[in-house]
Amino acid sequence: MGQGTDLDAVLARLDAGRGAAIDRLLEFLRIPSISTDPAHSQDVRSAAEWLQKELTELGFDATIHDTTGHPMVVARSHTGTERPLLFYGHYDVQPVDPLDLWHRPPFDPAVETTDDGEVIRGRGAADDKGQLMTFVEAFRAWRDVHGQLPSDLILLFEGEEESGSPSLRPFLQDHADDLRASLAMICDTSMYSDGRPAITTQLRGLVGEEVVLRGADRDLHSGSFGGLAANPIMVLAQALGSLKDGQGRVTLPGFYDGVHDLDDALRDDWQALGFDAEAFLKRVGLRIPIGEDGRTPLEMVWNRPTCEINGIAGGYAGDGFKTVLPAEARAKVSFRLTGSQEPAAVRAAFRDHVRRFVPDDCEVEFHPHGASPASVMDVSDPAFNAAKAALSEEWGREAAFIGAGGSIPIAGDFKQILGMDSMLIGFGSDDDRIHSPNEKYDVSSFQKGARSWARILSALRPAQGTTSS
Amino acid sequence: MGQGTDLDAVLARLDAGRGAAIDRLLEFLRIPSISTDPAHSQDVRSAAEWLQKELTELGFDATIHDTTGHPMVVARSHTGTERPLLFYGHYDVQPVDPLDLWHRPPFDPAVETTDDGEVIRGRGAADDKGQLMTFVEAFRAWRDVHGQLPSDLILLFEGEEESGSPSLRPFLQDHADDLRASLAMICDTSMYSDGRPAITTQLRGLVGEEVVLRGADRDLHSGSFGGLAANPIMVLAQALGSLKDGQGRVTLPGFYDGVHDLDDALRDDWQALGFDAEAFLKRVGLRIPIGEDGRTPLEMVWNRPTCEINGIAGGYAGDGFKTVLPAEARAKVSFRLTGSQEPAAVRAAFRDHVRRFVPDDCEVEFHPHGASPASVMDVSDPAFNAAKAALSEEWGREAAFIGAGGSIPIAGDFKQILGMDSMLIGFGSDDDRIHSPNEKYDVSSFQKGARSWARILSALRPAQGTTSS
Numbered sequence: 001m002g003q004g005t006d007l008d009a010v011l012a013r014l015d016a017g018r019g020a021a022i023d024r025l026l027e028f029l030r031i032p033s034i035s036t037d038p039a040h041s042q043d044v045r046s047a048a049e050w051l052q053k054e055l056t057e058l059g060f061d062a063t064i065h066d067t068t069g070h071p072m073v074v075a076r077s078h079t080g081t082e083r084p085l086l087f088y089g090h091y092d093v094q095p096v097d098p099l100d101l102w103h104r105p106p107f108d109p110a111v112e113t114t115d116d117g118e119v120i121r122g123r124g125a126a127d128d129k130g131q132l133m134t135f136v137e138a139f140r141a142w143r144d145v146h147g148q149l150p151s152d153l154i155l156l157f158e159g160e161e162e163s164g165s166p167s168l169r170p171f172l173q174d175h176a177d178d179l180r181a182s183l184a185m186i187c188d189t190s191m192y193s194d195g196r197p198a199i200t201t202q203l204r205g206l207v208g209e210e211v212v213l214r215g216a217d218r219d220l221h222s223g224s225f226g227g228l229a230a231n232p233i234m235v236l237a238q239a240l241g242s243l244k245d246g247q248g249r250v251t252l253p254g255f256y257d258g259v260h261d262l263d264d265a266l267r268d269d270w271q272a273l274g275f276d277a278e279a280f281l282k283r284v285g286l287r288i289p290i291g292e293d294g295r296t297p298l299e300m301v302w303n304r305p306t307c308e309i310n311g312i313a314g315g316y317a318g319d320g321f322k323t324v325l326p327a328e329a330r331a332k333v334s335f336r337l338t339g340s341q342e343p344a345a346v347r348a349a350f351r352d353h354v355r356r357f358v359p360d361d362c363e364v365e366f367h368p369h370g371a372s373p374a375s376v377m378d379v380s381d382p383a384f385n386a387a388k389a390a391l392s393e394e395w396g397r398e399a400a401f402i403g404a405g406g407s408i409p410i411a412g413d414f415k416q417i418l419g420m421d422s423m424l425i426g427f428g429s430d431d432d433r434i435h436s437p438n439e440k441y442d443v444s445s446f447q448k449g450a451r452s453w454a455r456i457l458s459a460l461r462p463a464q465g466t467t468s469s
Numbered sequence: 470m471g472q473g474t475d476l477d478a479v480l481a482r483l484d485a486g487r488g489a490a491i492d493r494l495l496e497f498l499r500i501p502s503i504s505t506d507p508a509h510s511q512d513v514r515s516a517a518e519w520l521q522k523e524l525t526e527l528g529f530d531a532t533i534h535d536t537t538g539h540p541m542v543v544a545r546s547h548t549g550t551e552r553p554l555l556f557y558g559h560y561d562v563q564p565v566d567p568l569d570l571w572h573r574p575p576f577d578p579a580v581e582t583t584d585d586g587e588v589i590r591g592r593g594a595a596d597d598k599g600q601l602m603t604f605v606e607a608f609r610a611w612r613d614v615h616g617q618l619p620s621d622l623i624l625l626f627e628g629e630e631e632s633g634s635p636s637l638r639p640f641l642q643d644h645a646d647d648l649r650a651s652l653a654m655i656c657d658t659s660m661y662s663d664g665r666p667a668i669t670t671q672l673r674g675l676v677g678e679e680v681v682l683r684g685a686d687r688d689l690h691s692g693s694f695g696g697l698a699a700n701p702i703m704v705l706a707q708a709l710g711s712l713k714d715g716q717g718r719v720t721l722p723g724f725y726d727g728v729h730d731l732d733d734a735l736r737d738d739w740q741a742l743g744f745d746a747e748a749f750l751k752r753v754g755l756r757i758p759i760g761e762d763g764r765t766p767l768e769m770v771w772n773r774p775t776c777e778i779n780g781i782a783g784g785y786a787g788d789g790f791k792t793v794l795p796a797e798a799r800a801k802v803s804f805r806l807t808g809s810q811e812p813a814a815v816r817a818a819f820r821d822h823v824r825r826f827v828p829d830d831c832e833v834e835f836h837p838h839g840a841s842p843a844s845v846m847d848v849s850d851p852a853f854n855a856a857k858a859a860l861s862e863e864w865g866r867e868a869a870f871i872g873a874g875g876s877i878p879i880a881g882d883f884k885q886i887l888g889m890d891s892m893l894i895g896f897g898s899d900d901d902r903i904h905s906p907n908e909k910y911d912v913s914s915f916q917k918g919a920r921s922w923a924r925i926l927s928a929l930r931p932a933q934g935t936t937s938s
Contacts, residue, residue, distance in 0.1 A: 204692065208790050217754030223673065223875020226805050227760045227775030229750060233800075234713065234778050241710030244703065281698060285686030287830035291696045306696030309703050310793050311784035316801065321677045321838040323803050323875075324779050331702075332785065334792055336695050361756035369790040406692020406792075 006145060007458040013141040014450050021137045022111060022120065024054070025446065028091075028129050029109040029122040035070055035092035035163045044070045044159045047091045051075075051157055058140055059149050065175075067167035070159030074175070077149040084152035085460065086181035086420070088410060089132030089188060090161035093124035094435045101437035111443060118443035127434035130441035131187040131426050132157060134449035141454060150461050154181055161188070165409065172417040183383055184414045185456075187449075189404070189426035192273060193280075197391040197399040197452070199384060200424035201266075201377040202302065205337035206407045207346050208310075208369030211236070211354055212330045215362045219315070220325040230359045232329040233314040239357040240331060243307050243350075248292040250307045250335075252349040258340035262303055266379075269401050270298050302403025306336045332369070336405065343371035372412040377421045383460055387423060390455035394448055427452070475614060476927040482610040483919050490606045491580060491589065493523070494915065497560075497598050498578040498591040504539055504561035504632045513539045513628045516560045520544075520626055527609055528618050534644075536636035539628030543644070546618040552651035553621035554929065555889070557879060558601030559630035559657065562593035563904045570906035580912060587912040596903035599910035600656040600895055601626060603918035610923060619930050623650055630657070634878065641886040652852055653883045654925075656918075658873070658895035661742060662749075666860040666868040666921070668853065669893035670735075670846040671771065674806035675876045676815050677779075677838030680705070680823055681799045684831045688784070689794040699828045701798040702783040708826040709800060712776050712819075717761040719776045719804075721818040727809035731772055735848075738870050739767050771872025775805045801838070805874065812840035841881040846890045852929055856892060859924035863917055896921070 014021070033047035034040040048064050048071045055062035060075035070092060076084075096106040104110065109122025120130060135155070143149050156179060160167055172179060192198040213232040220229055245251050262270070277289050277297030291300030300306075314329025316322035335346050351366050358364045377384065379401060391399035404424075411422040427449035433439045483490070502516035503509040517533050517540045524531035529544035539561060545553075565575040573579065578591025589599060604624070612618050625648060629636055641648060661667040682701040689698055714720050731739070746758050746766030760769030769775075783798025785791035804815050820835050827833045846853065848870060860868035873893075880891040896918035902908045 206692075206792070208792070210790070215755060220753060221875060222777045222779060222803060223675075223805065223873070224770065225753070226777045226803075226874060227769040227773055228746065228758050228766055228874075229753070229755050230757070230759045231777050233781050234709070237706045237710035237778060237781070238713070239710075240703070241706035241708075244707070277697065281830070284689060284694070284698070285830075286684060286698050288699070288828055289697050290699045290828060297697055300696040301693065304696055308691045308695045308700050308792075308794055309706060309784065310691060310791060311786035311795070312702050312706070312798065313782050313786035315778065315780035317780035317782035317799060321679070321801055321803075322779060323675070323677070323777075325777055326780070329781065330786060332790055334691060334695075334790075336692065359757055359759060361750070361754075404692070405695060405697075406690060 007455065009145045010141045010454045010458070011451050013144050014137060014447070014454060017137070017141065018447055021133070021450065022443070022446070025120060025130055025133050026109050026122075028133065029120075029124050030107055032107045033092050033124070033159065034095050035160050036095055041070070044092055048073050048159055051091055054136065055155065058136070058143055060155065065171070067171060069163070069167045072159070072167070072171055073155070073157040074178075075155040077151050077153045083182035084154050086154040086156060086179060086184045087135050088156050088184055088186045089135065090128045090158045091132065092159040092162050093129070094127065094162050096123050096437070098437065103438060106439075112440075119440040120443060120446060121438065121440045123439055125439050125441035126428045126432035127439065128161065128188045130446055131428065131449065134427065134446060134453055135185070135187060137450040138453035138457060141450070142457060150457055154179060168410065169413055169417065172413055176418055180418045181420055183381070184411075184420055184422040186408065186410060186422050186424045187426050188408070189424045190428035190430065190432070191426070192400055192402055193430050195429065196273070196397055197395040198402045198425075199388055199391070199399065200404050201379050201384065201401045202338070202403045203375040203408050203411055204302070204305070204405055205341065205343060205372045205374035205412070207335040207337065207343045207371050208332070209334070209347060209350055210330065210332050210367040210369055212328065212365040212367070213358065213362060214328050214365070216325070216327050219327050222323040222325045225325050229325060230362050231325050232362065233326060235357050235359065235362065236312070236314065236329045236331055239354045240309055240333065243353070248290060250305065252346070252353055254345065254349055255305065257345070258342065259305055260339040262299065266401060270296075270302070272398075273298065273400055273402070298403070301405035303338050305338050305341060307333065308336070309333050337374045339374060339376065341374065343373055347371065372407055372409060375408075375411045375415055375422065377423070381421065384423065386459040387425065387456045390459045391425070391452055394452045394455050425452070425456070476924065478614045479610045479923045479927070480920050482613050483606060483916070483923060486606070486610065487916055490602070490919065491912070491915070494589060494599055494602050495578050495591075497602065498589075498593050499576055501576045502561050502593070502628065503564050504629050505564055510539070513561055517542050517628055520560055523605065524624065527605070527612055529624065534640070536640060538632070538636045541628070541636070541640055542624070542626040543647075544624040546620050546622045553623050555623045555625060555648060555650035555653045556604050557625050557653055557655045558604065559597045559627045560601065561628040561631050562598070563596065563631050565592050565906070567906065572907060575908075581909075588909040589912060589915060590907065590909045592908055594908050594910035595897045595901035596908065597630065597657045599915055600897065600918065603896065603915060603922055604654070604656060606919040607922035607926060610919070611926060619926055623648060637879065638882055638886065641882055645887055649887045650889055652850070653880075653889055653891040655877065655879060655891050655893045656895050657877070658893045659897035659899065659901070660895070661869055661871055662899050664898065665742070665866055666864040667871045667894075668857060668860070668868065669873050670848050670853065670870045671807070671872045672844040672877050672880055673771070673774070673874055674810065674812060674841045674843035674881070676804040676806065676812045676840050677801070678803070678816060678819055679799065679801050679836040679838055681797065681834040681836070682827065682831060683797050683834070685794070685796050688796050691792040691794045694794050698794055699831050700794050701831065702795060704826050704828065704831065705781070705783065705798045705800055708823045709778055709802065712822070717759060719774065721815070721822055723814065723818055724774070726814070727811065728774055729808040731768065735870060739765075739771070741867075742767065742869055742871070767872070770874035772807055774807050774810055776802065777805070778802050807843045808845065810843065812842055816840065841876055841878060844877075844880045844884055844891070846892070850890065853892065855928040856894065856925045859928045860894070860921055863921045863924050894921070894925075
């Protein structure tokens with residue numbers, strides 16, 4: 001049987017099984033697997049068990065691994081000679097508060113017809129159970145057509161993503177030999193904002209830092225001490241205010257080491273997206289991109305590092321006025337990194353910068369809050385263009401390589417611990433209301449998402465359909 | 470009878486009446502006249518009535534004036550031809566929390582013997598009932614010796630000083646003709662820190678300002694928006710951090726207009742105080758004066774203006790870390806003024822400065838929190854040197870003209886509304902624990918304070934003792 005014919009059969013199978021696939025997802029969504037709420041810890045386990053049972057029925061060797069938190073579900077098809085592909089998703093969901101803003105109970109999901117088409121409504125529909133099931137339904141159709149699963153699949157589904165994934169890194173370290181693959185497929189992302197299919201090929205890294213500045217051993221009266229005693233808020237304002245210059249550039253020495261300009265192909269891809277920065281900012285009440293002079297808005301968020309002050313506190317900021325000269329001021333500062341910027345070097349440069357402002361009789365304390373380098377995937381790997389072509393075919397429009405301004409820690413962990421790149425492909429939409437009341441996932445995303453994975457599997461495993469028959 | 474002899478008799482009378490005077494003060498201190506606590510409003514009135522009765526017995530025409538808050542007590546001796554002297558004090562006291570830190574009930578005052586001598590312990594002993602009674606006891610002894618009060622005294626005792634004196638300015642405005650005097654005597658201050666008697670001849674003014682900076686209409690994810698969208702904390706840090714330059718000078722254009730250098734006499738007086746900035750700062754855990762290059766530490770707090778950030782808040786500053794790009798940041802900023810700096814001009818320059826940093830798509834809001842010019846007394850008025858000589862004589866050491874870094878709003882109000890300077894003379898000590906548990910007033914301060922006023926009265930009214938006989 002030819003490869004094209006196989007794929008057509010798998011896609012046809014997915015279309016024929018659409019109703020049953022939705023029913024399975026609804027069943028999965030009924031399990032209230034809220035990982036942050038200890039009252040739901042048994043539900044989280046039930047969701048893991050539900051997955052284990054599904055995957056076992058499909059022919060996977062599926063295991064539940066206990067951790068100090070919620071369990072990991074690991075499933076694999078029989079091991080062949082190829083280097084495997086790893087598929088990552090999470091089966092835990094966000095809390096549902098405020099409950100009264102939901103128009104249906106969050107764990108009584110249903111297909112609803114809206115002006116924009118059919119949607120699957122319920123907590124976890126988009127984040128991430130619906131997306132995770134696009135994998136599973138593609139595997140199921142593949143097995144139905146070929147009589148067996150693609151060989152060399154590894155599935156890793158965690159139950160702590162909405163709680164910060166505390167067990168994930170230790171688990172990857174402990175099971176590195178079993179989990180190492182040629183590429184990781186991560187389904188926890190969205191399409192480009194206009195609904196164009198996309199593969200996220202670069203993510204910014206993050207350095208988080210808290211700085212605490214202490215002056216006098218108590219709040220002072222600014223009449224008695226103002227102009228004589230150091231003011232920690234002023235010191236902090238001077239240190240933080242000088243982190244960016246008038247051109248929007250971060251002033252730390254060496255900060256831009258390892259930051260690379262876009263290559264022409266990616267620049268063209270991004271240009272073709274027609275990103276409307278003004279419209280993007282208008283949705284949140286703003287208008288003007290404030291990044292570095294001479295950079296496009298998409299570069300600012302995807303390919304340029306930045307420094308942001310995320311929080312600041314000191315002295316009296318309540319109602320009225322107190323003329324205190326405060327004992328202490330603190331701020332949380334984060335850097336988004338691109339290219340090969342080294343988190344440790346950025347952290348050190350930041351601390352050196354702040355220390356230059358601190359008078360000798362004051363104290364400064366730094367607390368690190370996470371560090372991850374940027375993830376830049378090697379898109380010269382033919383798999384990326386193969387997947388891009390598959391997505392374009394399924395959606396009838398050119399898929400794009402895009403960036404992301406945020407960090408997806410799992411991609412960095414896969415790179416760092418398992419040495420593999422990630423292909424981030426998801427079918428979420430901007431209006432899915434993830435983490436909010438009335439979360440939904442478009443039925444079309446679910447269906448075409450599964451079909452997309454079938455196409456990608458076919459593109460990356462062209463020979464598998466026939467070698468086993 | 471000669472003037473010296475009269476004064477000696479008054480001083481002798483004060484010494485003989487010491488025990489009775491302390492008993493009267495203890496009785497006054499037993500009235501829990503906490504002005505901030507509505508539950509004590511009848512007690513505040515009782516304290517006013519206690520004063521009215523005492524003053525009437527002394528021969529004053531004493532009246533209680535109701536206000537929208539607590540009453541004013543105004544008393545006057547019969548009006549002569551001279552321009553009167555006004556004496557100001559307050560009969561309300563601070564709250565007593567935390568009560569369990571008091572070693573005796575705050576309103577069960579007593580004389581206690583300590584290692585440093587006898588003290589009167591109780592709420593209000595130093596702030597301000599004990600100080601106020603130094604006036605009254607001086608007047609009493611004067612009357613006992615001369616048969617009548619000095620003519621042309623006006624007493625103004627308020628019951629809202631610890632609540633911000635909301636009724637004071639309207640009262641001064643409504644009764645300006647009755648209260649206008651040649652000079653106001655204010656007893657609500659301390660001696661210089663080493664126990665040297667002092668007259669405060671200049672006070673810094675104050676401009677308070679709250680600035681609120683708004684960017685997006687919600688907190689943003691710094692991954693999605695960082696580097697593209699304006700960050701109100703960064704804008705604020707840049708605006709506030711640039712308010713002072715590397716030499717400790719405030720950078721606002723025109724800020725130093727009206728700031729005067731010390732004249733030689735005052736410079737010598739201050740030099741003679743031997744102010745030990747390092748010791749002063751060491752008590753609060755600091756070491757290094759941070760004011761303008763080339764200025765002495767005393768100049769920094771008494772004769773130089775400053776800018777202080779009193780409070781700042783924005784974004785997430787709690788435990789852990791949130792990578793938000795906040796919708797809003799706010800700060801409270803105050804300026805201490807000297808010389809003839811104009812509060813309105815300083816406020817306007819500050820606002821202009823901040824606005825220069827605000828991107829066009831962000832909003833800035835300013836809220837004024839008070840404005841008062843510096844008070845600089847005219848020490849060429851012979852009364853100042855006469856009072857200084859009287860204090861030096863009583864305390865056996867050279868009295869000093871000093872400054873104060875804080876504002877005493879009543880002095881500004883007297884100047885602005887009644888056109889008169891104030892002579893600020895008090896006998897409090899740094900260790901009186903005003904506003905704190907276990908407040909005390911040294912018996913020696915009480916006794917020598919009353920004697921000081923007798924000497925000052927005698928110096929300023931040399932002829933009065935005999936004109937009436």
